[in-house]
Amino acid sequence: MKNKYYLIVSLILPLSIAAQSAQERTKIASFSNKIGNQILKEELMRESNNATIRVTNYLKNNPAVKKRIFFGEDNWGIREIMDIAPNGEIIYAETYNDGASKTARANRLYTGGSLGINIQGQNMIAGVWDGGNAQSTHQEFMVNGVTKINLLDGADYQSHPTHVSGTIAAQGIVSNARGIAFNSSINSYNWDSDLSEMLSQASTGLLTSNHSYGIGQLGSIWFFGAYDSRARQFDNICYNNPYYLPVVSAGNSRNETTAPGSTQLTNKFGWDMIFGHANAKNIITVAAVQNVSNYVDPSSVIMSTFSSYGPSDDGRIKPDISMKGVAVYSTNSSSTNNTSYASMQGTSMASPGVTGVVLLLQQYHNQLYANYLKAATVKGLILHTADEAGSYIGPDYEFGWGLINAEKSAITIRDKNSLTSSKSVVEELTLNNGTTFTKTITANGTSPLKVSISWTDPAASTTDVNSGTIDPSTKYLVNDLDVKVTKAETTYYPWKLQGMADFAGAPTNISTNNVDNFERVDINNPSGTYTITVTHKGTLTGGLQNFSLIATSDSMSTLSMNEAIAANDTKVDFYPNPAKNYIQINEKDKDLLINIYDVSGKLVLTSKLADNKIDISQLVKGNYLANFINKKGVIKNFKFIKE
Numbered sequence: 001m002k003n004k005y006y007l008i009v010s011l012i013l014p015l016s017i018a019a020q021s022a023q024e025r026t027k028i029a030s031f032s033n034k035i036g037n038q039i040l041k042e043e044l045m046r047e048s049n050n051a052t053i054r055v056t057n058y059l060k061n062n063p064a065v066k067k068r069i070f071f072g073e074d075n076w077g078i079r080e081i082m083d084i085a086p087n088g089e090i091i092y093a094e095t096y097n098d099g100a101s102k103t104a105r106a107n108r109l110y111t112g113g114s115l116g117i118n119i120q121g122q123n124m125i126a127g128v129w130d131g132g133n134a135q136s137t138h139q140e141f142m143v144n145g146v147t148k149i150n151l152l153d154g155a156d157y158q159s160h161p162t163h164v165s166g167t168i169a170a171q172g173i174v175s176n177a178r179g180i181a182f183n184s185s186i187n188s189y190n191w192d193s194d195l196s197e198m199l200s201q202a203s204t205g206l207l208t209s210n211h212s213y214g215i216g217q218l219g220s221i222w223f224f225g226a227y228d229s230r231a232r233q234f235d236n237i238c239y240n241n242p243y244y245l246p247v248v249s250a251g252n253s254r255n256e257t258t259a260p261g262s263t264q265l266t267n268k269f270g271w272d273m274i275f276g277h278a279n280a281k282n283i284i285t286v287a288a289v290q291n292v293s294n295y296v297d298p299s300s301v302i303m304s305t306f307s308s309y310g311p312s313d314d315g316r317i318k319p320d321i322s323m324k325g326v327a328v329y330s331t332n333s334s335s336t337n338n339t340s341y342a343s344m345q346g347t348s349m350a351s352p353g354v355t356g357v358v359l360l361l362q363q364y365h366n367q368l369y370a371n372y373l374k375a376a377t378v379k380g381l382i383l384h385t386a387d388e389a390g391s392y393i394g395p396d397y398e399f400g401w402g403l404i405n406a407e408k409s410a411i412t413i414r415d416k417n418s419l420t421s422s423k424s425v426v427e428e429l430t431l432n433n434g435t436t437f438t439k440t441i442t443a444n445g446t447s448p449l450k451v452s453i454s455w456t457d458p459a460a461s462t463t464d465v466n467s468g469t470i471d472p473s474t475k476y477l478v479n480d481l482d483v484k485v486t487k488a489e490t491t492y493y494p495w496k497l498q499g500m501a502d503f504a505g506a507p508t509n510i511s512t513n514n515v516d517n518f519e520r521v522d523i524n525n526p527s528g529t530y531t532i533t534v535t536h537k538g539t540l541t542g543g544l545q546n547f548s549l550i551a552t553s554d555s556m557s558t559l560s561m562n563e564a565i566a567a568n569d570t571k572v573d574f575y576p577n578p579a580k581n582y583i584q585i586n587e588k589d590k591d592l593l594i595n596i597y598d599v600s601g602k603l604v605l606t607s608k609l610a611d612n613k614i615d616i617s618q619l620v621k622g623n624y625l626a627n628f629i630n631k632k633g634v635i636k637n638f639k640f641i642k643e
Helices: 022-029 034-061 099-103 159-169 194-203 229-240 261-268 347-369 375-384 406-417
Strands: 005-010 068-071 077-084 090-095 125-130 149-151 185-190 208-211 215-217 245-249 284-289 321-324 328-331 341-344 422-432 437-444 449-454 481-487 490-492 518-523 527-536 544-562 582-585 593-597 603-608 613-615 622-629 635-642
Touching: 034 077, 034 194, 034 229, 099 321, 099 347, 125 159, 125 194, 125 347, 159 185, 159 328, 159 341, 159 347, 185 194, 194 208, 194 229, 208 347, 229 245, 245 347, 245 375, 284 347, 321 347, 328 347, 347 375, 347 406, 375 406, 375 422, 375 449, 375 518, 375 544, 406 422, 422 437, 422 527, 449 481, 449 527, 481 518, 490 518, 527 544
Parallel strands: 005 090, 125 185, 125 208, 149 185, 208 245, 245 284, 284 321
Antiparallel strands: 005 215, 068 077, 077 090, 328 341, 422 544, 437 527, 437 544, 449 518, 449 544, 481 490, 481 527, 582 613, 593 603, 593 622, 622 635
16 A cells, blocks of 8 residues: 655754742642643553554564655754554654844843843743754853753754754854843753653643644645644643643645645645644744844735645634744754854744743743743733734734734733833633623723733544544634623624635624634724623533733723632732832731832832831832732732832
């Protein structure tokens, strides 16, 4: 029998190297579903062991076949047999082959950047699963004689994972090769057993990971757009571990010259080309665009010639976001030295840039508010604040929600507790079965009022997983939340696309969205009072659904809120305000650590509460935000004026 092929495809055309503290990782891990993780771990290990047996038997019966080969220009490509399907088809893993920080506006978070903060990935860590390990001894990863690359499975180092890891964490000895989160570190894994290893890392507090590879069947077109078993397992891992956000490359299938890719290109003109775990709901799928040195308008963002277009079979918006993936200069591995670099292109090079941004945003939020964001919130922030790209206002199946803008995301985080008129709302909430959430705000200005919800959705059932059907009509959203904004008699709905009915058409915003687990409402030139309403269709699996609410406008204030469940009491009893030399804080807990920030979000004072007082005499006159965590783990915030 002539074998068809399945494919996992990698998408390539004062420093501190400590990771998040053990206490922080333990706190994140406490939110994981431990029972669910144990059941999933056993399932994944069973699948992995069975695959190993099948591959071993296949290689024994086919001695001329090599398990791993290298291919492409300079042998950058890696292809490895991962499994044998029941019908004899081979499942392959395969890789696809300084403007990034400017394209993403991440450089504005660095020391000396326009935001006036020092967010560079310090003490943060990302997982990287790839076709081998990064070269840990490369000069870009060595700090004071210690490597920033944690090799966790003993695989050989290769050029592709070295380049990907450098795009995230290279420290910048060669300035053009500096990574997005250049003070961060990397947990480096080979891609075999990736699912069980991801589960292990997520359950112990890992916040994000990069996956510059995909999976699909080389002999058929059904897998394009398919929600397959790997997409489902990615969603399972994320749902059980709500702070974990994988970042995945969209693929390079738009330059395919052989079937089935060329057939799909002929049939659908470049759309419906994303496959495998890149179609999961709870991840960020990244498209590759050219360098954007200065964003002015949508025409500033030029699509690469190779980046795969969506949608998923059920019409979900894929890819989610765009990032530079053309001519990305980064670290390269070498058997003779630790100083090799290379310029590469592909969505493999775009996704690690987004992974780096996730680290920066998590670091910034933790610095300001002493806690990390849930994965749905980080994803929501990135999609909410993206710059427009493409032919139409709103999302599309080429650029997703647009070009990533780390600066706007950071400002949204900073301004959610603005001391003057608020410019953003960022809240992590819960909707119970049969309940409605409402929030009334005022908004004014020339920039749009944007209101988003984002949630980590349960994985679709095993019976719904696609294993061979071309473009099924199945909907994979499990808990279908809806957001709308009303003013008087006018209702504003979220953006949505038309799926298989119209790949290239303009998005609409005239009805509810029933496929995406990120929804955004845009209202131009807002003026007056608006009510945000979040509801759900059907019955919520598990009886509830956590979700994140994000809203931004030039000027905004909250008038009232009716939440699905009561929030923790975060009111702070303190005086005087304005204050000159000290603030009295009436808390029963002793030795609380108080953090104080100026209006730019910069941490200006950290001090223990002594006799219920904190000395502020050294602060300059102005407005300040303070916060602390009480013994029950409740974060409390308050604002004051220093005379």
